Amino acid sequence: MLVIRQTLCVISLGLVLVGIQAPAIADSFDAETFFTELKIHGANVKLPAPSWQETANTETESETREHDGGTYFIREYVPKGTSFAEWKRLFAVFVQQSPQLTLDQFTAQSVGIWRPVCGETNYQNRVFNATENGIQMLIFCLDSPKGPAKYGYGPGIGEITAMALYQVGTTFVKIYQHWRGAKFEMDNIKSWPVGDAELASVVKRFAGIEVVPSGRSN
Numbered sequence: 200m201l202v203i204r205q206t207l208c209v210i211s212l213g214l215v216l217v218g219i220q221a222p223a224i225a226d227s228f229d230a231e232t233f234f235t236e237l238k239i240h241g242a243n244v245k246l247p248a249p250s251w252q253e254t255a256n257t258e259t260e261s262e263t264r265e266h267d268g269g270t271y272f273i274r275e276y277v278p279k280g281t282s283f284a285e286w287k288r289l290f291a292v293f294v295q296q297s298p299q300l301t302l303d304q305f306t307a308q309s310v311g312i313w314r315p316v317c318g319e320t321n322y323q324n325r326v327f328n329a330t331e332n333g334i335q336m337l338i339f340c341l342d343s344p345k346g347p348a349k350y351g352y353g354p355g356i357g358e359i360t361a362m363a364l365y366q367v368g369t370t371f372v373k374i375y376q377h378w379r380g381a382k383f384e385m386d387n388i389k390s391w392p393v394g395d396a397e398l399a400s401v402v403k404r405f406a407g408i409e410v411v412p413s414g415r416s417n
């Protein structure tokens with residue numbers, strides 16, 4: 200795929216993964232093996248838990264909202280007690296039916312929204328996994344001086360996003376988690392809006408994502 204060939208830059212183990220252990224969680228819950236299943240628009244989606252989830256009960260740990268637009272569906276999660284208007288961490292799944300799209304185009308559309316918000320000098324992405332029908336990456340928006348304030352962006356605001364994009368027939372799936380905070384420096388991990396252990400844990404959780412046609416088991 201063109202987009203993958205042009206952007207494939209596997210994350211340096213020294214940058215994110217080496218020497219990092221996932222945060223301690225309850226003995227009865229393994230975040231990296233816990234998944235829920237979403238069946239929609241001709242696809243079976245195996246969803247990981249949001250980074251803050253520490254039990255098998257999503258409802259007690261997250262606020263959720265969703266919208267079904269017919270040809271698309273979105274469900275969003277934020278930590279319990281957090282407002283959707285003022286979040287620091289947000290997890291979501293977006294599913295779209297579009298016979299005209301290719302995975303390259305879906306990827307370009309999904310990633311492209313950050314460039315005008317962040318500006319070229321504040322934008323980077325790193326692909327950490329690519330499969331036959333999908334791609335996973337980290338998106339770094341060091342600052343968002345051109346972003347709309349009504350969506351929480353603006354001068355001095357940075358964001359990191361873990362994103363997984365898949366295609367099954369004419370169905371496209373996007374699974375992502377945002378972390379938002381103060382602007383940060385790429386070469387200073389301590390300035391990032393997410394701790395390295397939490398980020399590494401999400402990368403591991405995303406490794407278990409599966410998107411297959413309806414009728415097939417994940």
